Amino acid sequence: MNREDLYEGFKDIDDDILERSEQMAKGKKKSPWVRWGAMAACICLVVAGAVGVHFWRGNQTIPPTPVDPIIIPPDDSGLTAIMATSDTYQTLNELLEYLSTNDYHASTLSADGGNGAGNISATSQQLVEGKRLAACDGYAYHAGRGQVHISELDSQSPIGSIDFEAEQIFVCGDRLVLVDSFVSGGSEIDEEISACVRLYDLNDPKAPKLMDEFVQLGSIIACYVSGDDLFLLTADGVCACGWSRLDDTDDYVPALSKNGAAVTWPDEEICILGEPTSVQYVAATQINVKTGEVANKQAFYGDIAEVFYGAGWLAITTQTRTEQVALHPDIYTFSTGSGYAYTGKISTASLLGLDSGVKMSDGTLPAGNYPYVKAVTQVDGVYRIIGEYVTVNGGNGSTQLLALTANMAEGESNYELIGLDNGLRFDLDDLLWESDRAIATVSTTELFDNDVKVEAQFIFAEFSGMDVSLSCSGIRADAVSGVDGIFDLGDPFGELETLIPMGNGIYLRYNETPDGLDIYDFSDSDAPQQIYDSLGDIPTDCRFEFTWEVYGKNIFGIMVVTPDENGEYRNATFSWNIYAVDVEKENPYTLLKAYPFGKGSNFMASSLGFETLEYEGSYYCSTMDALSVQKLTW
């Protein structure tokens, strides 16, 4: 084989990959999502062909783009039916009618040109999604293969199981909540995914009693508990071109059932964000786990990029990019709890003095400035937003970190920008939110005589009310993006939480060369220090599935992965190692206990589904192959 053969080997690259490459915007986060597959595309094609060309009205038109003020608090009068999140569409039918001839089949939304399969993910800095392990009244419930195992914590012995494959498990008062996603229909190449939520009564914790079951169409993007309520967020989408040929518009409305009976989803629980270029939506359902009633629900339709949430609030970012237009991010904010009340929109374009978007002739961004929203949280009613502010100018652009605050109730906003001391462009790799601060890890790339130098730096964003201040650390560290060459045992580019906060301003951070954990003192954002440069001592070959837990002052556990004697990760062994760290010592790490995984071990047979849990001052762990939890001691 020669290089020409290799070049020719690219000739059969899948169309969706090629199409995606034409459209891809910078800085999109990746997340698993339902792929509306060939079926949606075929439906479009067949329908278009069947009806005839008269249906098509020439080139797609650019969706209307109203000029927005910086923050748009909602008009109370607009909250009755369709919330006033769109100046253009009052009903879903209006949107569908427009999209019937203008649906933008963006390849970034789907692997195959169908519609709806966006890259939507949801994150929270305040609420924890369900784990695979939970406990109640001395009993543990952990996810196994096709079953949820029940074990007694004291004896660490199995006592029973529930036939249910759970992705997430919650214990909420006397209720056990099991959540899973499953293939609910479709075809092999176009699977329909739904989420299933089961509520169990735990009055007898050894034998949970099934109370209610909910099924909601779409992929789970978030599931969390706040108070007595379970919030389930699923995402879905439907190709809208030729929509009028579908049986009815209910096909575009979220499907929810309780104990097998359909729950209606009325118009007033549908909210259109801006001017969508396709039909994709996030359906948010709030279930009271005590009563088993659906307390509230709302479906959000739009060019949704990402969803952020916390206790009492939800923020949805939209960003449009078609072959003809790129619109800057908007952030739609809602209060949650007693319904989803629209609290206003943050238009980053207006805030930064930019037009709402740009027209593109060939899908590429013209020279100019482009904001990207990376993370949103809310503290005391003030939204805190971190993003990138990128200047595109051929190969000579620049990047600045954007930190923004917005008080929706007061209609106030503020922002700061900062670039790196050396002026290099960067990518925001990792962000750690703290109560009054965010630590951004960014990476830069330089080329010297064909030698590549990739480095990480830290930027600190201090928040106080509406004020925000940014500072660059000047510290250089390894950029950590994963490991080359691992395809079968995990995503080598998985998002790593590289900073391990040990308290008192001390942070451990994964260092790639050599593998190990550096130690930083970030207690003062204006004078951050590196106080230990890893010698490759710990954890050896901890290179992916970078999982860690802080167990208290100076104690942490971390997953250590060791390749086989040939350096292969296919036969890697795993170990959950618990260390003490003492920054005063020359060799700061002391191994307290190692729990190896693997065949023949008296611990767990496999690391799959490894989970740890703190319960009444003790720590436990589980895996999918174990029938019982195991207590961790050191």
Place this chain on the structure above:
Amino acid sequence: MEDSQIIELYWRKDSRAISETSGKYGAYCYTVADSILNCPEDSEECVNDTWLQAWNTMPPQRPSKLKLFLVKITRNLSFNRFKARNRDKRGGGEIHLVLDELADCLASETDIENEYAAKELCGCIRRFVRRLPERDGSVFVRRYFFTEPVAVIAERYGLTENNVMVILSRTRKKLKTQLIKEGYINE
């Protein structure tokens, strides 16, 4: 005109299919051809040959993505012409840089010879690219499928040229690892 309408013209053997295709995708296909051939006359001929091949293959084919259907034809025709023209000489153009880069993925001696293995190689590369993260996969195919210059890719995605080169370099290493694992090349 919408792609579905153009395809319909091909199926009806209406000669307007060629003019519509040329008007809509002529420049696009020309760019791909010229990236490989670096010669306006040859590129123009390959684009015209593309319309001919499209004419001969529709029907029976009814591509779901006309643009990509055409560009694959253009790429194949252009590269065949490039190989015939450049068997013993080297010239300028992006393709030489691209091929030199791809040589990184190969060992000094490699060992697939037959057509069956070549077809398998296409599948191997297709799977490899599909498993790549979105950004890296897109950068990779812009370079090695579309033969785009690094500067163009950088601008397309708002990256620096250095960043693009790093992504390409890392991904080539991964491809090499994959090719070794699947037995296409020796370690």
